[in-house]
Amino acid sequence: MKIHPRNVRMLLGLAVAGVFIAAMACVTKEVPVEVIKEVVVEKEVVVEKEVVRVVEVPVETVVEVEKEVVVEVVKEIVVEKEVEVIKEVEVEKVVVVEKITVVKQDISYPLAGSKFIVAAVDVGPPLYKRNQAPEPTITYPYLFGMSENLVDYDGQRLLTPMLASEWTLDETGVVFTVRNDVPWHDSTYGQFVTPEDIHFSYTEMTKTLNGWITEYYIPQWENQRVDGQQIKWDWAAGTTLTWAVPARHSGSGVQAENLSFFETEGMDTAITTPLGTGPYKITSHKADDVVLLDGVKNHWRMDPGFEKVEILEVPESTTRVAMLVSGDADITMVGTPMIDQVANVPGMQYHFAKFVRGTGATVHMGGNWRIRIDQLTGEPTISTYDDTRPWVGTLDDPVEMEKALKVRKAFTVAIDRDALNDSILGGTGCIAYGVMIDICSSRHQERWENPFDQDYARELLAEGGYPDGFDLTVWIPSGDTNETFVEVGQAIVNMWGQVGIRASIDGAGYAVRGNELAHGRQMNDVWLGDWGGPRVNFEVWTGYIACFDTTIEYSCGYDFPEAYDIHARLVNETEEEPAWEVITEFLDFVHDEYLSFSTVFWFDPYVAGPRVNPISNMSSTGKNFVELESFLPALDYDW
Numbered sequence: 001m002k003i004h005p006r007n008v009r010m011l012l013g014l015a016v017a018g019v020f021i022a023a024m025a026c027v028t029k030e031v032p033v034e035v036i037k038e039v040v041v042e043k044e045v046v047v048e049k050e051v052v053r054v055v056e057v058p059v060e061t062v063v064e065v066e067k068e069v070v071v072e073v074v075k076e077i078v079v080e081k082e083v084e085v086i087k088e089v090e091v092e093k094v095v096v097v098e099k100i101t102v103v104k105q106d107i108s109y110p111l112a113g114s115k116f117i118v119a120a121v122d123v124g125p126p127l128y129k130r131n132q133a134p135e136p137t138i139t140y141p142y143l144f145g146m147s148e149n150l151v152d153y154d155g156q157r158l159l160t161p162m163l164a165s166e167w168t169l170d171e172t173g174v175v176f177t178v179r180n181d182v183p184w185h186d187s188t189y190g191q192f193v194t195p196e197d198i199h200f201s202y203t204e205m206t207k208t209l210n211g212w213i214t215e216y217y218i219p220q221w222e223n224q225r226v227d228g229q230q231i232k233w234d235w236a237a238g239t240t241l242t243w244a245v246p247a248r249h250s251g252s253g254v255q256a257e258n259l260s261f262f263e264t265e266g267m268d269t270a271i272t273t274p275l276g277t278g279p280y281k282i283t284s285h286k287a288d289d290v291v292l293l294d295g296v297k298n299h300w301r302m303d304p305g306f307e308k309v310e311i312l313e314v315p316e317s318t319t320r321v322a323m324l325v326s327g328d329a330d331i332t333m334v335g336t337p338m339i340d341q342v343a344n345v346p347g348m349q350y351h352f353a354k355f356v357r358g359t360g361a362t363v364h365m366g367g368n369w370r371i372r373i374d375q376l377t378g379e380p381t382i383s384t385y386d387d388t389r390p391w392v393g394t395l396d397d398p399v400e401m402e403k404a405l406k407v408r409k410a411f412t413v414a415i416d417r418d419a420l421n422d423s424i425l426g427g428t429g430c431i432a433y434g435v436m437i438d439i440c441s442s443r444h445q446e447r448w449e450n451p452f453d454q455d456y457a458r459e460l461l462a463e464g465g466y467p468d469g470f471d472l473t474v475w476i477p478s479g480d481t482n483e484t485f486v487e488v489g490q491a492i493v494n495m496w497g498q499v500g501i502r503a504s505i506d507g508a509g510y511a512v513r514g515n516e517l518a519h520g521r522q523m524n525d526v527w528l529g530d531w532g533g534p535r536v537n538f539e540v541w542t543g544y545i546a547c548f549d550t551t552i553e554y555s556c557g558y559d560f561p562e563a564y565d566i567h568a569r570l571v572n573e574t575e576e577e578p579a580w581e582v583i584t585e586f587l588d589f590v591h592d593e594y595l596s597f598s599t600v601f602w603f604d605p606y607v608a609g610p611r612v613n614p615i616s617n618m619s620s621t622g623k624n625f626v627e628l629e630s631f632l633p634a635l636d637y638d639w
Contacts (some may be wrong), residue, residue, distance in 0.1 A: 109303035110295030113639040116306040119320040119329035120625040122480040123313045124511070126285040129271045130255060131205050134514040136480055136623050143622045144293060145280035145304065145629040147255035150176055150198065153248035153619055162249060162301070163193055163256055173234035174243055180229060182300055185281045189261040193277060195226045200259040217246045219571055240571050241579060242542050249619060279304040279629050288313055305632035311625060317483050324609055331608040331626060335484035336425050347610030351626070352603065353618040359530055360601040361488045362435060365408050366557025367392045367524035368595055371549070375564055384522050390470050391526065407464035408594035412450045414457035414499045415492055420600045424488055432598035434587045436544060443580065448591045457499040469500020475527035479509040482623050484604050485530040492528070492599060523557035530623070541583050542571050558595045611637050
């Protein structure tokens with residue numbers, strides 16, 4: 001029997017109440033008859049044997065008490081007889097109060113002998129310099145628990161200190177005070193992180209215009225500089241809603257990189273050598289195979305739960321699930337279509353991040369380059385514009401542009417979103433039409449909906465000049481992405497084929513084709529992105545809107561001049577509701593032009609086995625594995 005300490009007081013209270021009731025039952029009665037019966041008294045004698053076990057828990061103490069009960073029953077024979085006197089009969093009841101001894105013992109992390117085995121779709125190559133890593137490898141160092149950022153982010157728009165102990169905002173900009181006691185995993189190139197390291201990290205990040213940081217950082221900040229133990233950022237155009245996005249402990253955050261290490265060893269070594277400050281230290285990383293990590297003892301910020309971590313690359317989903325069920329892995333992402341394989345397995349736990357965006361299948365109509373002259377630099381934009389593609393259209397030719405628009409609309413009305421949700425997601429998803437927003441959102445507008453209609457799709461294709469349809473290549477990133485997304489994408493391609501949009505699938509990963517998005521505005525294919533899901537926080541929209549203009553080099557495969565004004569107004573908005581008005585204007589434009597549209601959103605959980613503590617504290621998750629520092633070992637397992 002397990003008794004939780006907070007229940008001891010209740011048990012003792014019940015015992016006292018029992019004694020009171022027993023006392024009320026102990027009475028002396030006169031029996032007003034000449035013939036009475038001698039009353040049989042059953043006496044229970046309880047002998048307790050108390051065994052106290054110490055149970056280690058990080059917050060509460062659970063005590064197990066084992067009792068051996070011996071009951072002795074004494075019976076007397078009932079006899080009726082005549083008597084001359086009145087006899088007093090006393091009934092006695094014995095109440096035993098249980099005594100519990102609580103013993104508490106502290107736990108030391110990382111827990112000795114513990115190992116966390118993660119089965120991942122992809123572990124990527126050993127690339128640790130953020131501006132040299134493709135998507136999604138760009139996020140791996142902080143998911144590994146190897147790196148840290150200026151501030152932490154809990155997923156609910158609350159910032160907490162990390163490498164920065166504090167920060168202040170004024171009309172000039174933001175000032176971060178950098179801690180002076182955060183040690184590097186290797187002290188050869190300096191013992192502690194410095195403001196110069198942070199300055200170097202952000203400067204390096206913006207050199208190559210790679211990844212999510214630049215779409216927030218470049219339009220908003222200027223004159224970054226070090227002043228003593230502080231690093232200062234000046235506003236580029238006034239206070240912004242999204243000032244903290246570059247610093248967050250999430251996909252957009254820039255990890256601290258060691259300036260002295262880079263200057264001493266050079267770029268090639270800095271790219272492939274893990275040097276961080278986080279609660280886990282990488283000891284081995286074999287590309288597309290395995291990553292081994294050790295928990296850092298006496299870490300400055302938090303104690304890692306596990307002594308050892310293994311992240312195994314297991315591309316096949318059925319194999320990963322089988323490993324989880326058999327105990328050969330402790331955690332993996334389980335796609336919604338496979339949840340039934342773990343639903344009834346004892347000990348399985350489901351983990352979701354606080355910053356829950358889910359996953360989505362969003363269609364991007366690449367090649368729609370509307371901006372010929374960069375409106376910030378005045379220079380011609382560099383792109384591989386090709387107006388022979390049916391969905392692109394010829395600039396400055398209204399007739400051809402209208403035909404291309406009808407073709408783009410045919411793509412969206414040819415998709416049976418209800419069938420995707422029912423057949424693949426088991427009805428657990430949310431239908432989506434507008435880009436990055438679904439019908440489950442209170443922000444959804446019915447005018448963004450385009451119901452499934454194959455006949456209408458064929459009619460639109462004919463009006464666009466393609467009565468017999470056409471052939472194309474569709475890029476659906478795989479390998480380093482969500483597997484449920486790939487299955488949804490393949491189903492969408494099949495639906496297009498039924499109306500004459502005959503697509504062959506390019507399944508190359510982001511690591512292969514990501515540069516077409518990040519450099520040179522080269523993405524001309526129709527492609528599907530699995531980025532997040534519904535954008536529920538208004539501050540993350542500025543980065544996505546940047547895909548539609550030339551504010552930064554990163555692009556989704558299209559641009560349009562109107563995005564400059566929309567982007568500038570959103571970045572400089574300081575109130576939430578007016579910001580959503582600007583976002584709604586953006587969504588109206590994208591819907592009317594059919595440059596991009598969503599299909600369905602869902603949530604694939606990370607499922608863990610019994611060796612993992614059921615309580616986790618994930619802020620966000622990756623596409624392939626969890627945020628390692630969020631998990632602790634189960635304490636009732638014999639490590």
